[in-house]
Amino acid sequence: MTSELLDWDRQHLWHPYTSMSDPAPVRLVTGASGVRLELADGSTPVDAMASWWSAIHGYNHPALNAAARDQLDDMAHVMFGGLTHEPAIRLGQRLVELAPEGLEHVFFADSGSVSVEVALKMALQHQRGAGRPGRTRMLTVLGGYHGDTCGCMGVCDPEGGMHSMFRGFVPEHVFAPRPPRLGEDTTEWAAAFEALAEQYADELAAIIVEPLLQGAGGMWPYPAECLRVMRSVADRHDLLLILDEIATGFGRTGTMFAADAAGVRPDIMCVGKALTGGYLTLAAVLCTSGVAHGLSRSEAGVLMHGPTYMANPLACSVALASLDLLTTTDWAANIDRISRRLTPRLEAARGLSGVADVRVLGAVGVIQLDHSVDVVAATDAALRAGVWLRPFRDLIYTMPPYTCTDAEIDTICSAMLQAVEAG
Numbered sequence: 001m002t003s004e005l006l007d008w009d010r011q012h013l014w015h016p017y018t019s020m021s022d023p024a025p026v027r028l029v030t031g032a033s034g035v036r037l038e039l040a041d042g043s044t045p046v047d048a049m050a051s052w053w054s055a056i057h058g059y060n061h062p063a064l065n066a067a068a069r070d071q072l073d074d075m076a077h078v079m080f081g082g083l084t085h086e087p088a089i090r091l092g093q094r095l096v097e098l099a100p101e102g103l104e105h106v107f108f109a110d111s112g113s114v115s116v117e118v119a120l121k122m123a124l125q126h127q128r129g130a131g132r133p134g135r136t137r138m139l140t141v142l143g144g145y146h147g148d149t150c151g152c153m154g155v156c157d158p159e160g161g162m163h164s165m166f167r168g169f170v171p172e173h174v175f176a177p178r179p180p181r182l183g184e185d186t187t188e189w190a191a192a193f194e195a196l197a198e199q200y201a202d203e204l205a206a207i208i209v210e211p212l213l214q215g216a217g218g219m220w221p222y223p224a225e226c227l228r229v230m231r232s233v234a235d236r237h238d239l240l241l242i243l244d245e246i247a248t249g250f251g252r253t254g255t256m257f258a259a260d261a262a263g264v265r266p267d268i269m270c271v272g273k274a275l276t277g278g279y280l281t282l283a284a285v286l287c288t289s290g291v292a293h294g295l296s297r298s299e300a301g302v303l304m305h306g307p308t309y310m311a312n313p314l315a316c317s318v319a320l321a322s323l324d325l326l327t328t329t330d331w332a333a334n335i336d337r338i339s340r341r342l343t344p345r346l347e348a349a350r351g352l353s354g355v356a357d358v359r360v361l362g363a364v365g366v367i368q369l370d371h372s373v374d375v376v377a378a379t380d381a382a383l384r385a386g387v388w389l390r391p392f393r394d395l396i397y398t399m400p401p402y403t404c405t406d407a408e409i410d411t412i413c414s415a416m417l418q419a420v421e422a423g
């Protein structure tokens with residue numbers, strides 16, 4: 001049975017960033033519970049990826065299951081055009097309460113990428129509403145990742161976002177150098193960033209970045225000071241500041257939102273990934289009243305977006321339950337616990353051959369190699385050590401569920417070291 005299923009999968013289904021002609025191996029999952037996956041071979045590895053950073057409370061959580069079941073009895077979905085419902089309203093209220101001061105308006109999107117598209121469109125419509133229709137480009141930094149749809153690809157790192165393959169199709173934006181490493185001096189970077197903003201100001205609608213930690217673009221933590229520089233540059237040149245908190249939101253880096261660590265208030269903020277605790281696809285764009293009403297002054301008069309599954313009630317209900325779980329615990333102390341557990345154990349990798357760098361920020365632990373990871377060998381080694389890892393490029397990393405015990409964090413760290421030696 002397992003081999004039949006896997007065989008059909010191999011011949012017909014794409015997995016993320018894979019080839020139909022030369023498919024990469026995949027493993028059959030039959031269930032998931034707590035922080036563990038259940039594989040068809042009977043093994044139960046700890047999921048050090050939290051299903052791409054989203055399953056912060058672990059799998060099969062009774063409170064999240066109950067929220068989904070209860071909502072199912074009312075309705076799984078209704079259109080959001082002309083209709084509304086309590087789950088969306090309550091979730092909107094929660095997000096406005098939790099978000100940095102002043103973000104008061106909410107657009108629910110169906111994935112992180114779509115929320116970034118909406119944020120970019122908001123910025124453009126806002127500039128048109130302000131009588132600056134020529135401002136259609138974005139200022140960002142190298143090394144970023146904002147999603148895979150076309151608007152998003154344009155603001156991803158040019159290499160990681162494959163700008164050359166899609167030239168002529170993906171919009172061309174303005175890229176500043178990657179921010180310095182956490183702990184390094186920001187003066188030189190700030191000067192370069194300011195100079196670019198000055199040079200292109202008449203063409204720029206907004207600055208868009210992942211605050212504090214670049215995720216899929218390279219797991220790169222950078223100084224909070226850079227965000228304060230961006231805020232002041234944005235103010236000086238009438239640019240909006242869009243913070244993409246899809247990876248960092250809901251505590252991952254140690255504050256509820258990464259922006260909180262810098263004391264910076266964005267004009268527009270995107271959240272996704274952990275929003276539903278890894279249950280359903282949902283994202284949200286929050287913005288200030290200035291942006292919300294400013295974009296109404298554009299010729300359309302309305303925000304030009306409206307997904308079919310906008311504000312899906314099931315997803316909103318689970319998101320509410322997930323935020324309840326998060327905010328009724330001392331999540332900050334918990335992230336600190338994980339961080340302090342990861343740090344010394346991953347530091348041990350520094351001595352291993354092939355290791356270029358080790359970095360930890362909040363509940364994010366990264367080992368960077370001096371070569372591309374042999375993903376198959378590294379994944380196999382980690383599974384033998386009881387852990388599911390998904391390395392990419394030269395990075396072996398973990399963004400574990402917040403519910404991992406100390407012992408489970410230790411298991412993850414030793415599996416990462418095994419993966420380093422294998423990959």
Ligand SMILES: *Cc1c(COP(=O)(O)O)cnc(C)c1O
Nearest residue numbers: 111112113145146147215246247
């Ligand atoms: C994952 C991610 C996205 C894209 O979200 P999807 O739900 O995969 O479309 C955008 N920005 C950041 C920072 C992300 O980590």
